[in-house]
Amino acid sequence: MKTLLKTKHKKIKQTFEQAENDLKSIQRGKKIPEGEGLLGESRELIVFELAQTSNISTENLSIASSVNDVLMQIFLDARDDTTVQDIINAMTLCIHGLIMGNYNEEDFRYLYRYSLRYIRNQTPIERWLRKALLYLSAINNESEAEILKEVRYWIQFLGAPLFEPSLFIEPATELGIDIKSALETNQFRLVDAVMRHPQYLQEAVQELSLLESYEVLKDWAPDVVLLNLTRIKKRDVYEVAQKKITSNMTVEKSVDLMQQVFVKEGFKTNRDSNLPVKLQELKSPTPGDAIDPVIFELIPQKLRVSLLPAVAYSTKTKIIEIIFLGGHRIGRSGVLIKTDTGGILLDYGLSVANHRIPEWVPEIDMIDTVLVSHSHLDHVGGLPVLFQEFTGKWCSVGPSGAITKILLDDALKVGTPFPPRKYDPLDLISRYNESNIEKVTKNHVQLEYGVSNEVGPGIVVTPIDACHIPGSAIYSIDIEGVKILYTGDFNMDASVLFPGANLPTDADYTIFDGTYWGREDFDREKVKQQISKTISDFGPIIIPSFAVGRSQEILLILEELGITRNKNVMVTGMAERVTKIVGVTGHWDSMKKNRINLQEDDVLVAGGGMMAGGLARHHFNEQRGNPNAAVILCGYLAPRTPGWNLLHGYEPHECHVEYARLSAHSSSTNLENYVNSCKGKRIMVHTPVYAEPKGVMIPSYKQRIIIKT
Structure with missing residues (x-):
């Protein structure tokens, strides 16, 4: 029998010991005494997962078996009347399984996100969640600080609301964990105060500098509070600076003076560098410098109105900072490059797993321009949030602007940016709305491959074709002779x-995309053979594929194989719209709107690569009992999505299922060969890898690289 994890927290330790004794009892044919576990659940639940781990029969655990049935139905999204208690029981069982290695973090996150979709009143879920996160965090940690740090990690990972810290005191006490003393420090008292009464933020931080208050609030206060804090302190420090600046000062001297004021007033979030100086935002700035005609010509015409003031009031940058807002994880990409007088944002994505945007830092409020590498939601999904107040422009290449509009509209329609509390004014994701999508659309600037542009003061970028999806770009960035390459997602x-x-x-x-670092390579020619054989042996065929990039690749493969001439190949939905936008053509047709049933010679290419909805899902449901039909899955399948369930045998069906794996990312071999050939510092983002490969840096959330020019 597997031994449970060791912990020094008395009540949790007793629960584990009790579970081990209960398991021995059922092995002897005895029943488990009635009683509740630490999370208010039946004692059977933890014993059930312990039995599963130890390959011991669970037939006498009727309560837990019933909960497990509900859990499996939820994983399949096959339950019509899920109650709050169903969700709580399922998540409790999953947590015990997570502790013992039967489930993983993604499974737990799936259940929590499921609860947001189906349970309107989240109050009991949130009450349970606070206790559950403390329970999870206390198993591997002893100190109060370590427990609270891990709780914060889980909140971020799940996309749960940032609870007032004081709300954790009661459940911690019930678990026998003493965190009260930690939460009664001045730090957490301030966090509690501004979360309860955000309208009094200015009064609460009146005696503190931005650096002091940001250090206190940054881990637990919602992003909107941090944004408002920055603006309060910015207004104050600019008023102080304005009194010292005279009309006869040069731009360079004015910038130096403002930096001195910033240092004295503590207007910074990092002890080693200042925030950008935006002279143009003073009420009475000194006269700006004349703009060099060469620089003027480098600025795209649609950028000039918004960018020229920033250029006129800028000086040569002495310190560059690279801030990794999205860390290294896949999803919600975001990298900020800060200069002395502004900066640029590279991508601003939305994670489809937890519906969160990149970590917020005050420097975001001071950027000049956004550069988007390509139009996938995890790189552009945060733009509507940003453009609630951002008045600058965002740039991309080729059809990315048009595709982004389609993606953002579709995400809003299907409810992808789903905050844990709808219309929460303290949650930035609540700003994802139709009005802000319209602002994104109106403020787009199209760049061209190989053409250099000045997109911020002293920041010259040259887009390179990333060959990831149509319009994808790598950005070669030059700032005062410092060369930075940002690949976004790319394919060699x-x-x-x-x-x-x-x-x-x-x-x-x-800064490179490491999606396939260390993974097994795949052979595109073998994939083509798989597709050809499957279509030859079965019919009709359903090919769920990502609308942007993958659908076009599949259509061209079908064209190359001659299938578009021998079969009735149809493309529909968003996949069809994107295919037309990017100009990919061939011998395929649109699907007629009144087409209900697929015929034997039909091959349907439809958006929704993970089969979460749309026509691919609809027609699979129609054909699931047809042994002559086939589904060809051809891309990444997130755990517990319908496509993943189908591939792993959780979805009942009689049709043939083929996994013809394709990817728009560089293979591991080509990726590693390229990175090893790079001469400068190598930084891997957007990767499932945790351990840093030799010579490669993997940044954490908000980590900074400071460069002196």
């Missing part, structure tokens, strides 16, 4: 869509 492998990206290796800093 040749495909029917692209020849493969050709990247420079001489950058001082290469």
